[in-house]
Amino acid sequence: MADSIRVDTEPPYEVRIGRGILGEVAPVVASHTSAVLITDSRVAELHREALQGMDEIATCALEPGEQTKSLACLERVLSFMAREGLDRASCVITLGGGVVGDLGGLAAALYMRGITFYACPTSLLAQVDASIGGKTAVNLPEGKNLAGAFHQPRGVWADTDVLATLEEEEWCSGLGEMLKTALVGGERTLAALEEGAQALRARDGESLETLIASCITIKARVVAADPDELDGRRVLNLGHSFGHAIERVAGFGKIPHGIAVAAGLALALDCSRRSGVLDDPGLFERTARLAERLGLPQSLRALREQTGLALDAGQLAESMQLDKKGRQGAVRLVLVRAPGKLIPGVEADPGLLAEVLA
Ligand SMILES: NC(=O)c1ccc[n+]([C@@H]2O[C@H](COP(=O)([O-])OP(=O)(O)OC[C@H]3O[C@@H](n4cnc5c(N)ncnc54)[C@H](O)[C@@H]3O)[C@@H](O)[C@H]2O)c1
16 A cells, blocks of 8 residues: 655645555656656666556656766756657656656756656655655766755655665665664654664565655655755755765765765764764764664774775865855754754864864
8 A cells, every 4th residue: 555745845745655656657647748757777677667658758768877967967858858849838757766866857947947847766765865855956076966956846656666676785875864864853763763674674565665654754844844945954964964075085976875874974973972962972873883784884984994995084074165065165064962853054163074084
């Protein structure tokens, strides 16, 4: 049975979660004058057919991977849409991970100043996080997601059947964002993730759907309260200033996003602990233990060892300055007081940053 979670933005939309639900998309798309499907070649090969009744829809299958989130690929997709004759009443369907969702969503936001898009996230990370909330973007060589727009999808279908084909590394990447969401959500979600950690690693169906749904519920709640990230939504960036810098210094595509974020969470907690804002210093070790059980790096050092990459402290600090969350050169972090109690926008002390990144 499929679950439905409403995202109360303007206009609101439903996120459907369940097994074999991609067949629901065709009738919705049929109400538009025309449509294109944006996907990547790997996902197209594995799951294009699950979108029953959509064989005729023009498909743009991009190269899989983070490098695809570029201005060059965005231009390719926009030209594809124009050549297919899309008009203002047409729609875009994205089928893929966060890369396809972010890029396809941005193309929909820009084409004729904005047309409808529907998201069919196929990676764990995209199902629990990237497909909800309307943040769309491409990367610039200078940094992650530097060119983007807010453009909410009009419907999301998270079909859990497609997750079976995810590579282990991509699975863990999704678990990284789930760990972040649990810290944002609060003690109950964190405890549920601890309880479900083993089943999650084993991709156990039943608890998986429940945990995915609870992450989506948290994200939907935070997004609805602040769709344009003017204030409260910034808590969702927990670990991301570090994570984005790690991704950039490693070279986009070398370290999956959620794995970089997991190391970023450890660093954000370390900063919280060292600056004395953490209510219970035990949360640092507790999160590290959970990360380990989920197959995630518990620290920057662990990530360096795991990847064999130097991830130089100076380069990471420099990259953080460029991160779009920085204001006039100051690096701003989300710090943690306790699960569910986060402090966004804290200006990071350069000395402290150098210590935790060493
Ligand atoms: N918009 C947001 O709010 C938001 C939130 C978090 C992350 N993101 C972005 O999302 C991106 C990361 O997303 P991602 O981890 O999904 O990466 P991705 O889209 O690159 O997908 C990872 C890999 O998994 C493959 N894949 C996807 N679904 C599959 C399936 N069902 N079976 C087999 N292989 C499959 C893809 O082909 C790709 O090779 C980053 O660019 C990140 O910045 C956006």
